[in-house]
Amino acid sequence: MATATPAHPVLALRGVSKRFGAVQALTDIELEVHTGEVVALVGDNGAGKSTLVKTIAGVNQPDAGVIEWEGHEVSIHRPQDAQHLGVATVYQDLALCDNLDVVGNLFLGRELKRFGVLDEVEMEKRSRTLLDTLSIRIPSVRIPIASLSGGQRQVVAIARSLIGSPKVVILDEPTAALGVEQTAQVLDLVERLRGQGLGVILISHNMADVMAVADRVAVLRLGRNNGVFERRSTTQEEIISAITGATDNAVTRRQARGTEGTQ
Amino acid sequence: MTDDPQAPKQEGRYEEGRAHHPLPEDSMPVGGVNAPVPVAPDATPAVDPRLIVRQEGIAGYLGEFRRRVSSGELGSLPVVLALIVIWAVFGSLNSSFLSAQNLSNLSQQIVGTGMIAIGVVFVLLLGEIDLSVGSVSGLCAAIFAVLDVTHGVNQWVALICAILSGTMIGLLHGFFFARVGVPAFVVTLAGNLGWNGLMLQVLGSSGTVNLSGKDIVSRLYSTIYGQQFAAYGLATAAVLLFLGAALLDTRRRRAAGVPYRPVTDIALRTAVLAIVAYLAAYTLNQYKGLPLALLVFLIFIVVLDFVLRRTSYGRQVFALGGNIEGARRAGINVPWIRMSVFMICSTMAAIGGLFLAAQIQSASQTSGGGNLLMNAIAAAVIGGTSLFGGRGSTWSALLGALVIGSILSGMNIQGLSNAFQFMITGAVLLAAVVIDSLARRTQKAAGRA
Numbered sequence: 001m002a003t004a005t006p007a008h009p010v011l012a013l014r015g016v017s018k019r020f021g022a023v024q025a026l027t028d029i030e031l032e033v034h035t036g037e038v039v040a041l042v043g044d045n046g047a048g049k050s051t052l053v054k055t056i057a058g059v060n061q062p063d064a065g066v067i068e069w070e071g072h073e074v075s076i077h078r079p080q081d082a083q084h085l086g087v088a089t090v091y092q093d094l095a096l097c098d099n100l101d102v103v104g105n106l107f108l109g110r111e112l113k114r115f116g117v118l119d120e121v122e123m124e125k126r127s128r129t130l131l132d133t134l135s136i137r138i139p140s141v142r143i144p145i146a147s148l149s150g151g152q153r154q155v156v157a158i159a160r161s162l163i164g165s166p167k168v169v170i171l172d173e174p175t176a177a178l179g180v181e182q183t184a185q186v187l188d189l190v191e192r193l194r195g196q197g198l199g200v201i202l203i204s205h206n207m208a209d210v211m212a213v214a215d216r217v218a219v220l221r222l223g224r225n226n227g228v229f230e231r232r233s234t235t236q237e238e239i240i241s242a243i244t245g246a247t248d249n250a251v252t253r254r255q256a257r258g259t260e261g262t263q
Numbered sequence: 264m265t266d267d268p269q270a271p272k273q274e275g276r277y278e279e280g281r282a283h284h285p286l287p288e289d290s291m292p293v294g295g296v297n298a299p300v301p302v303a304p305d306a307t308p309a310v311d312p313r314l315i316v317r318q319e320g321i322a323g324y325l326g327e328f329r330r331r332v333s334s335g336e337l338g339s340l341p342v343v344l345a346l347i348v349i350w351a352v353f354g355s356l357n358s359s360f361l362s363a364q365n366l367s368n369l370s371q372q373i374v375g376t377g378m379i380a381i382g383v384v385f386v387l388l389l390g391e392i393d394l395s396v397g398s399v400s401g402l403c404a405a406i407f408a409v410l411d412v413t414h415g416v417n418q419w420v421a422l423i424c425a426i427l428s429g430t431m432i433g434l435l436h437g438f439f440f441a442r443v444g445v446p447a448f449v450v451t452l453a454g455n456l457g458w459n460g461l462m463l464q465v466l467g468s469s470g471t472v473n474l475s476g477k478d479i480v481s482r483l484y485s486t487i488y489g490q491q492f493a494a495y496g497l498a499t500a501a502v503l504l505f506l507g508a509a510l511l512d513t514r515r516r517r518a519a520g521v522p523y524r525p526v527t528d529i530a531l532r533t534a535v536l537a538i539v540a541y542l543a544a545y546t547l548n549q550y551k552g553l554p555l556a557l558l559v560f561l562i563f564i565v566v567l568d569f570v571l572r573r574t575s576y577g578r579q580v581f582a583l584g585g586n587i588e589g590a591r592r593a594g595i596n597v598p599w600i601r602m603s604v605f606m607i608c609s610t611m612a613a614i615g616g617l618f619l620a621a622q623i624q625s626a627s628q629t630s631g632g633g634n635l636l637m638n639a640i641a642a643a644v645i646g647g648t649s650l651f652g653g654r655g656s657t658w659s660a661l662l663g664a665l666v667i668g669s670i671l672s673g674m675n676i677q678g679l680s681n682a683f684q685f686m687i688t689g690a691v692l693l694a695a696v697v698i699d700s701l702a703r704r705t706q707k708a709a710g711r712a
Contacts, residue, residue: 080594095592097585099653100578108582109593111575118573121512124521142522146706
């Protein structure tokens with residue numbers, strides 16, 4: 001079996017715990033993300049999804065446990081540390097600047113310069129290439145973000161996370177508040193990220209979205225792992241029962257029929 | 264791995280399945296909403312069919328113009344209209360208003376307020392306000408006058424001391440705003456009173472320090488280049504610089520395969536600039552010539568406009584005006600940008616104060632008082648810089664200062680009392696802010712804000 005394991009997962013959490021005052025937000029969390037894989041992170045409100053993401057993104061530091069990056073233990077103290085490693089996070093509120101155009105937003109904080117002056121032409125060229133490779137359709141890269149629709153803003157935010165050539169992209173509820181067509185666009189984009197060999201952590205409450213694009217579904221319940229399901233050998237009902245705790249213990253149930261799942 | 268049924272086992276089982284048994288679903292889904300959209304490798308970038316594409320030529324220009332106005336992107340349109348109306352009204356009331364002499368004097372008189380307004384533009388871009396610019400300008404003028412005249416310090420040293428005092432004051436404001444977290448208007452309101460007090464202290468018992476008239480600041484203000492060549496040369500240089508930059512940019516864009524301005528577009532813009540520049544040069548030459556103060560003002564505008572639009576510092580200032588949290592997450596040092604903007608604002612206030620002192624040839628207890636603060640902020644807002652942050656340009660300082668200066672000059676010629684002047688200036692400021700608010704509401708409705 002050991003030979004079947006490929007190189008180290010690009011990102012792995014081993015026994016991560018986080019405590020806020022009297023609240024044990026995370027307890028012994030295990031999570032692995034491989035290259036070219038979409039891991040959905042699901043759980044009810046307060047299950048610890050956001051805390052976990054903030055831990056990976058460097059906003060919070062874990063109290064216990066280790067974060068491994070490509071097999072090596074790393075410490076992430078600040079958001080910049082995570083960015084340098086290659087973790088890009090798209091938060092739910094997108095954090096785009098409405099008054100800047102698409103190019104300005106894509107390159108915000110890492111502008112390309114030529115003789116110390118902004119190289120607008122090169123940035124515009126690269127923006128168009130990036131948006132084209134992701135098949136993102138935007139009226140123009142020179143219009144302010146304010147005139148884009150919600151779905152277009154979401155894909156711009158995701159595209160922005162790719163400017164720094166990350167290896168893992170964390171998407172926090174990317175399809176919340178989007179319509180049918182826009183959700184489809186974002187899910188297409190997630191699949192393209194996977195196709196480009198990125199590891200994707202997708203946080204979502206929408207089971208249909210999760211079942212559509214995820215390779216694995218990691219369930220959190222009350223700050224603990226409550227099973228990691230392969231999308232192909234599980235059902236929506238099984239995941240929901242793990243989320244809500246309707247089963248006594250989803251992990252043991254799966255282990256009981258573990259052999260038949262891999263056949 | 265062993266067969267020990269521990270939690271990591273789950274991952275191991277998964278990896279095994281992944282490596283040995285590629286499932287049919289490993290290929291992309293072929294139907295439904297999640298099927299990837301096939302894209303030919305050399306397909307032209309798809310343009311959203313709903314997008315309104317501007318036609319080329321004059322007709323396209325007019326259409327674009329109409330669309331922008333109706334969606335609230337007024338830019339400098341209201342201020343240009345206002346300027347035309349003001350000049351028409353005062354010109355018809357008294358022919359001396361539009362004389363070369365009055366317009367030349369006007370171009371010098373607006374410099375002090377205009378310089379302060381440039382600094383205010385920076386602060387407004389952050390969506391903040393600096394209420395201390397009047398007092399700071401008075402204080403820095405007093406520092407220069409006292410050092411130069413009373414203490415006989417070298418005039419250049421005195422000039423640099425005065426300007427650096429402004430920078431330090433801005434640093435102090437910025438520190439309390441960005442690091443301590445006090446609202447900017449409270450910090451600068453306190454500064455307004457405090458720096459005014461310090462100015463009175465610096466001026467001492469006499470209360471007024473007269474400038475010699477031969478010092479560097481006075482000469483900066485009163486020097487006028489009389490040769491015909493100066494004004495026309497400046498106009499020519501400006502037009503050529505604009506044309507050259509536009510053509511160079513278009514060539515680079517064409518080479519890089521990104522959209523570029525058509526040649527007719529550039530020609531039209533250059534022609535408009537040339538008409539304005541040569542008309543101004545002609546008017547100035549009709550009287551005495553090109554005032555040095557105006558030249559310095561224009562240089563400040565152009566350089567700082569370049570900083571705002573073409574450097575990453577300027578981009579960060581705009582980003583802060585648009586979304587502070589977004590800027591922070593993009594790795595921008597928010598406190599530093601805030602402090603530096605307040606430093607720029609107070610520095611510009613100091614420079615403006617020096618020009619104002621040169622204008623009246625003294626630093627007195629009333630320096631930086633009266634309606635100077637209102638005029639400077641009004642100039643920035645009237646010129647088209649939004650009070651809500653993230654939109655504006657240093658050119659609005661010139662346009663706004665022209666409007667304010669024209670009104671004051673016209674009312675002086677008409678012999679209106681201060682009472683009327685204050686009321687009318689107040690009304691103009693209110694009108695400018697109303698236009699800004701309405702434009703923003705229209706922009707929201709049109710999806711542009």
